[in-house]
Amino acid sequence: MDAVATVPQSVGPASLGEVIAEAQRMLEQAGIESAGQEAFWIVEHGLRLPAHHVVADRDRLLSHAELLAVRRLVERRVGREPLQYILGTQEFCGLEFNVNPAVLIPRPETELLVEYVSQRIPAKRQATIVDACTGSGCIAVAIARLRPRARVIATDLSNPSLDVARQNASRHAVGERIIWLEGDLLGPLAEQELEGRVDVIVSNPPYIAEADWAMLQPELRLFEPRRALVAGPQGT
Numbered sequence: 001m002d003a004v005a006t007v008p009q010s011v012g013p014a015s016l017g018e019v020i021a022e023a024q025r026m027l028e029q030a031g032i033e034s035a036g037q038e039a040f041w042i043v044e045h046g047l048r049l050p051a052h053h054v055v056a057d058r059d060r061l062l063s064h065a066e067l068l069a070v071r072r073l074v075e076r077r078v079g080r081e082p083l084q085y086i087l088g089t090q091e092f093c094g095l096e097f098n099v100n101p102a103v104l105i106p107r108p109e110t111e112l113l114v115e116y117v118s119q120r121i122p123a124k125r126q127a128t129i130v131d132a133c134t135g136s137g138c139i140a141v142a143i144a145r146l147r148p149r150a151r152v153i154a155t156d157l158s159n160p161s162l163d164v165a166r167q168n169a170s171r172h173a174v175g176e177r178i179i180w181l182e183g184d185l186l187g188p189l190a191e192q193e194l195e196g197r198v199d200v201i202v203s204n205p206p207y208i209a210e211a212d213w214a215m216l217q218p219e220l221r222l223f224e225p226r227r228a229l230v231a232g233p234q235g236t
């Protein structure tokens, strides 16, 4: 673990506005770039408050339990845990995806894969699409949403990832059109009698070279699953 400086917090009662300011200060001191925005989101999440309350109720005094809840979340972010794991969600292709440390946080550039595949599958076609290395299921679920007649078969080596992917499919009401298979790349397809029936194979596999791992930013290196990212000496 990288060393993390502890930041003094005020004791005694504090208002919502003071807690947001304190969170922002702590995040700034930890070197978090968008500290103001992240402080707002953490407080909103920690207090389960709608955004407009966070804006409007700045003078409200927080209870001890509320204060603790927010400070625990801020400490996690100060320790460089990705905001998405703290909030438990990441937006991808306009949909919210559950994320936890079992899965890679979906990246915006991966949306290009979804766009590319969708452009090549006519909306009315009952296509069969394979998503190898599905992780959170973001590609599989986004394609299933965009192509309502398609069925998707998604694989991953990690069973905990597949649990998250299943949750995401249910969340977006496409669970019945996606089959989740645990195993190596396309290996689990062998028993699915798919010869000649697959229209597209899409994949965002691990892509980082082993030697590059140590140079990655702490959010990624300390918290995201290594197996989701590292792929041998060349990253291939």
Ligand SMILES: C[S@@+](CC[C@H](N)C(=O)[O-])C[C@H]1O[C@@H](n2cnc3c(N)ncnc32)[C@H](O)[C@@H]1O
Pocket: 103, 104, 105, 106, 107, 110, 132, 133, 134, 135, 136, 137, 138, 139, 155, 156, 157, 158, 161, 183, 184, 185, 203, 204, 205, 206, 207, 227, 228, 229
């Ligand atoms: C780079 S992540 C991509 C996750 C997701 N598709 C995305 O784009 O956000 C790679 C995923 O591949 C899985 N994985 C790694 N090696 C694998 C293999 N040999 N076969 C199947 N899945 C694998 C990891 O568990 C991880 O979920």
